[in-house]
Amino acid sequence: MTRPQRRPHPVVAAVTARIADRSAASRAAYLERIQRAGDTGPARTKLACANLAHGFAAEEASGKQALRGRVKPNLAIVTSYNDMLSAHQPFGDYPPVLKKAVVRAGGIAQVAGGVPAMCDGVTQGRDGMQLSLYSRDVIAMSTAIALSHDMFDGALMLGVCDKIVPGLLIGALSFGHLPTVFVPAGPMASGLPNGEKARIRQLYAEGKVGRAELLEAEAASYHSRGTCTFYGTANSNQLLMEVLGLHLPGSSFVNPDTPTRAALTDAAAARAVAITRQGGEPTPIGEIVDEKAIVNACVALLASGGSTNHTLHLVAIARAAGIALTWQDLSDLSAVVPLLCRIYPNGAADVNHFHAAGGIAFLVHTLLRAGLLHEDVRTIMGHGLSTYTTEPQLRGGEITWVEGPKQSLDLDVLRPADDPFDRDGGLKVLGGPLGTAVIKTSAVKPEHRVVTAPALVFDDQADFLTAFAAGELDGRDLVAVIRYQGPAANGMPELHKLNPALGVLQDRGHQVAIVTDGRMSGASGKVPAAIHVTPEAALGGPLARVRDGDLVTVDAERGLLTLAEADELQHRAPTGRALEGEEFAGTGRELFAAFRATVGPADQGASVFPALAGVVPTEGVTHVQHA
Template sequence: MTLHPVISAVTARVVERSEASRAAYLDRIRAAAQPTADAARAGLGCANLAHGFAAAEPVEKTALRGRVKPNLAIVTSYNDMLSAHQPFVDYPPVIKKAAIRAGGLAQVAGGVPAMCDGITQGRAGMQLSLYSRDVIAMSTAIALSHDMFDGAVMLGVCDKIVPGLLIGALSFGHLPTVFVPAGPMESGLPNGEKARVRQLYAEGKVGRAELLDAEAASYHSRGTCTFYGTANSNQLVMEVLGLHLPGSSFVNPGTPLREALTKAAAARAVAITRQGGEPTPVGEIVDEKAIVNACVALLASGGSTNHTMHLVAIARAAGIQLTWQDLSDLSAVVPLLCRIYPNGAADVNHFQAAGGIGFLVHTLLGAGLLHEDVRTIAGRGLSHYTREPHLRGDSLTWEEGPKASLDLDVLRPADDPFAPDGGLKVLTGGLGTAVIKTSAVKPEHRVVSAPALVFDDQDDFLTAFGEGRLDGHDLVAVIRYQGPAANGMPELHKLTPALGVLQDRGQRVALVTDGRMSGASGKVPAAIHVTPEAALGGPLSRVRDGDLVTIDAVTGSLSIDADLRGRTPSGRALDGPEWAGTGRELFAAFRATVGPADLGASVFPGHPVPAQEVPVVQHS
């Protein structure tokens, strides 16, 4: 199938825009690669090497002394509080044994923090969430910094953990790297029922006990949450990037197939080292075509808006300049093929049963919407990822996946989509630049023009809702000072039930914020990630109650009927005791140096986007 012209054009301009930075990156990682067949540790002095194998078992110590067998670094996000990461407790011994059987070695090189946005939602700890991605990247780099390793195995699942692991791995882009998922928990309380109870609680119609029962029935066991938020978007993106084994993302924990895939991932990590005979550095896999493929898969599946930042940051870590406009242009031609909550009633287990990533890749390739000629850990060509794993006795095999959806209510072919576009749009205008996810927003709610009600904290909005001050009139809730430089850009999920109640009552409502809403962006139109943010003097800092604000997801505009030029910024101060406690004082340096949302909201310096690519904000 001929590649779609827009996919081709976007890829070409990413390549052109990234020419200098990508070349510099490739020069760096190729220079870091060992030029001989010896293991990386061959360059270490005797004292250095002795430290590196001092704690190893005798057989492994002998092999490590030999400086020939490839040694894998295991970097893990294990902790036993978070359901998605708890299964990793058993992975290192399994990976070590599988690596030895494959002719290699493996050592746990380090751990990275893993925090849960679901637990910290609406709490002070949420202000550390986005920053944790870059902390994880730095932790990954520290783990890989010992020159003991010829490849790496990354154990991570959730929101900031996987992007952080990948950014860290790309700083060691000469190392072959395999990402190993843990899989989703089995289906519990349907997501639609959970959302219904949340909204009833927001209206005061059920109590805390009923709400907790519903939440516990939804989040009930080991594995990722089953809705299609950032965690499961991560898994799909990693697979389409070619960094997971084909079909491995959504296999449930604790199953024989899950363990077989973990063993196979370790063996494959050995095989793609230089000594294994199929050298496949991660920095060579993550190229411009792979990044565009990841964007297309995210859009076709209705994935998390967090990836409008994470994919930009990941690309920049590989010397690739991706912009929001690229994502918006791709979204205009990539059809929406999945209905997974919050874009539908199904969860990721239903998606997997309907054909999963294998069918999604098959139909997107057939429509010319993905690059097939890419490198992956499974070999050359994305067509490897139309296959799915099967356990036949003790043998793990890959067989062609279904060529037709097994549930058209969940997963559609590219020629019969749920919607003709990917449901992600860039908004620009007098309030700055933002993104909006429309795949869960009904067409009649995609244009809202109403007076602004301005809040500097989501709790102030919820207080106004509880007191009835938002009842009976249309409004655009402006929740500002929530950007990366203000308070770490927390997710604002707690707003969703209240906004949903107002919309269901017949009010015209929308949200404008420099904060995040994540993969749980729902039925109320939300212009999120607004940049320039209020804390840096962006237009949001000059909005006043009553200003007429218009969100138009059809034309892509975010406008205000007011002259902001003569106003001075107003709102909360960004210092004082409010910004200390729960570890927040430790991240003052991050708040002072973090980049804008449209450049990945990262504290790492990157190659600047050329001036003509930066959207110009027109102040009304």
Template structure:
């Protein structure tokens, strides 16, 4: 193992320095809660009796005393979403495993789990990002009964895992293990799925053909197999040390998956104070662990949603992470994975090629990860270079591969696909944004073209269908899509149309205060623009024809308009108002729109810590 890379060390040090006060206050709070011992021991008799009234006789005996730990199970199960359907049987399996390990477990509560794949382009997508904080609050409510000595969190997809983690960190004195459910088996190749989508956007195939392709891609229980936010969540939970090693990408319904679920219940019991290895989650998620998560995200080409979620997660633990930290790490972290949309392989191919065990191994050898961290598997990140193996009925962990098994999918740090992580911060008179370049060919990374401005993604799609975007270079400005405007929906449905225009030879880019997530693909996309248009950001004053430069390699988001005349312009559009922000439950989230922070600050309704503030400064032209 090489010594720690100087940039990784420097970024970690400055995060720790700027976070010192808030992190110190957080640790003091959770340590005080931990020192007080099991909270149920201080409950009044009526309170405690309510807490075990539905338990069986053995459970009541265990919960009356303090010798046996009680584990809270917080679940995101529903049987509509493929990723969460496997959780149906997890509570019973976990309860039995905890009992065998000397504890007791109760389902403490459920959290909502919505699917961005179902709500793409629909009004429901405007609740998606807000759902993360609802999930965090729901998890906190589940844990608030003061009955528990530890927790097991069941979640997979986009906002669910970040929400569960933020909620768990509010009870940071509790040992907590996250329990994955695994991806579905590979279906229709992702490249073929993308091809059919683009043909449909061009009107060359009909809806029936499109639906057949989609159904062949998303075909069974388990997580979708492309490398979007859901699977980025799984990889990050493992590198954070919150999953059991090698458990993220084992398919549902297999003997190994079932064994890992039981092992999670057993391990969570061991991590409690009564179990002998007290390991609070708030002590695991420290500055080094957060940097490890950033490095793993960059090396794997993960979802841009985590430029928001990781900031919010870090702040929940008293740690101030910024986009500049991510950008500086990206400059030295090599891209080691080609998983769709950054390649043709899916997560099953990645797992077979060596997966997380090899990725952690090669990053540790390159000095790009902190090894000296705490994890649910024990001290040290080297636990995560091992893989779970079933020997008969016995689950063991053995050393994972030290060489990749498929260099088209996964490479060592010494032979990367790219020398950087493909994530950059763009700065300029339009504000600050992030851009993911790992799937953008070098010849498409610099675009200077006239703006074509839309206040709604559907207006862009109508213009595309009508041929009004044909035959010219353009920068599509899709604004009023930020957290305070309409909940910051993903603009996934724009990707096929933008790809068609680029394939026709047009120079194309998109600039938006909305999200693209795993949909950030071959077209350069300056996303999460801050300040957002709804809060008076410069995007509100952009007009059709304004010349814009998106320079991914140079880190520039430029506007070629006289500054003095530009700042005097009135806003040329507006966010949804009144009745436009109603239906599909959206009216219930008016308080979120009024209080949500900026994308750069984590797009959260919870008070943040450290820099930056609600809005980043706008860089004025020289």
């Protein structure tokens, strides 16, 4: 197996040390809590008879006997199955398969509960999208409820897409004493090429093709069971779970309905049994997800050009393990982590092409050799990230792991660290009088990375699209300021529906950018987007005082988000407003008033869960000097 060829890069080492120091008190408290829970063990051997009888009433006789004691580990299965969404539909077959595999490995398993799984692709531009980000924390709470019966020695988590995997992981970390394996379902086979799909979307935005042609293209792209094949949040989730050591090596991008996929599912069940106390290799998930593992996840996200949504999710995940990760940590890492992947929307290839080119095994290999990943971490496979330079092969019906490729098989898709597509990871923190934001530049051409243009202010994405359709945006440079879209305003919906229109304006030769306290998703594309602006407009942030015509600069090169009228900004009265009260009636939004009232800021993960206790304030943290 690959071993790192050098010590950790000095910036990687410095950022890791900084995070550990900042998190010392909260991480220690977290580890003490899960240690106590692990020492106590599952309650089923201590439950009153009526309680225990309820816990195994539906089991077969052999299962009831096993659950009376602690000789066999009992695994909780928490599933995000539904049969509407392609990524989660395969999970309908998993529980009975996993149960049999667990029994063969010497354990027993129960489906402990389900979690919601909504699709941003379906709700894009709709009122339902206002529930999307909140669903992550609902999923975390649902996971906690599933595990709260305290009948379990370990867990298997079934999830793939946008908020589902972060929510499952946050929930699992609240039971950090339990060994936990995440079980993927894999991407659908490649359909219509992503470049062609993007072309049709833009033609539709220009009115040059109709809805029938657009629907035909979309249906040819999203056509079967499995995850969508572009490199958005769903597939970023899968890569991160593998680099965190929570998936089996090489399992993330194996297609559904293949013999290898089926064998990997069986192997995941067996591995989950092995890492329980009864299995002999106790590996609590709360000990796997430590400061080094979080930095590894950040590095992998940056090197692969992954989803901007993880500037929210990784912060929230880290906090669930007592670790204080900041946007500045991500930005400092991005400055030294090269971009190694070109996967749509950062290129023409999809995740199947990436997997064929060498995939995660080669990505981990080259990042380890460059000293950009910590090798000395725990994983579900044991100690050391080098295991994740291997890939699975099916031999005689059983999975074995062999060394993965040591050279990329397609340099147009995947490159080594010493010959990257770009020298940095393309993620930066922007700061200035308009607040703090993040920007992803890996799909933005260099000539578009600095934009200075008059602001056009909108309080709703629909108003922007109406103006575009009416031709009111033609013939001008502009920075579209889309405000009152933050977590406290309306749940921070994705504004990905704006991308085709913005792309049309850019292609006409205009300077175009967007500034928003909302999200632009893992599919953010070629137009520079200063997103997640905090403080948000609904809480009095500066965007509430921006006016049409203000000269705004989005500078991804120097990390600036400024406007020429900065001196007078603080003296202006806010304009516009967020939705209120009855305006949220319908589509379930009225049920989430408590979330809107308590959600934290974007740079702290946009979470409804309490802030970390004992964390040293991050204001004034000295930035790492880049080599």
